[in-house]
Amino acid sequence: MTQLAQSIYMDVCALCRPFDDQSQMRIRLETDAVQLILSYVRSGRLRLAVSPVHVAEIDAIDEMAEREHLKSERQQIGWKVVVDIKHTRLRAEQLLQLGLGPADAAHLAFAETARADFITCDDRLIRQCRRLNTPVWFGAPMAFCDKENLQ
Numbered sequence: 001m002t003q004l005a006q007s008i009y010m011d012v013c014a015l016c017r018p019f020d021d022q023s024q025m026r027i028r029l030e031t032d033a034v035q036l037i038l039s040y041v042r043s044g045r046l047r048l049a050v051s052p053v054h055v056a057e058i059d060a061i062d063e064m065a066e067r068e069h070l071k072s073e074r075q076q077i078g079w080k081v082v083v084d085i086k087h088t089r090l091r092a093e094q095l096l097q098l099g100l101g102p103a104d105a106a107h108l109a110f111a112e113t114a115r116a117d118f119i120t121c122d123d124r125l126i127r128q129c130r131r132l133n134t135p136v137w138f139g140a141p142m143a144f145c146d147k148e149n150l151q
Contacts, residue, residue: 013121049081058070
């Protein structure tokens with residue numbers, strides 16, 4: 001029996017990191033980590049979970065080249081999360097009541113329901129996940145690369 005690749009869930013903040021101003025060292029390092037993670041997705045060693053939240057947020061990106069690149073990548077290498085939408089919506093509503101913003105709550109709810117490691121570049125969201133004792137692994141792209149020993 002073939003074992004499925006490990007599932008990851010990157011929020012749009014992380015997926016967009018390569019399009020950010022690369023003049024700061026942290027952003028360059030996070031960009032390299034995101035690109036390394038996506039290379040593992042392309043090779044089939046990781047599965048990138050994609051939710052309706054990704055679709056909505058990517059469709060709202062003003063910069064056409066960035067939006068089209070992310071749409072294409074989502075379609076080519078993304079794995080559409082199949083979840084109980086009622087359960088996921090309830091969890092997102094709980095997370096909203098606990099102080100997360102709407103998009104963050106929805107992303108985290110989909111990651112939890114998919115049992116996927118949650119990757120974000122948002123320090124505030126990482127602190128909130130820690131405070132909420134989120135049931136899936138969560139962290140920044142570099143921390144994920146370290147955890148999984150990606151090279």
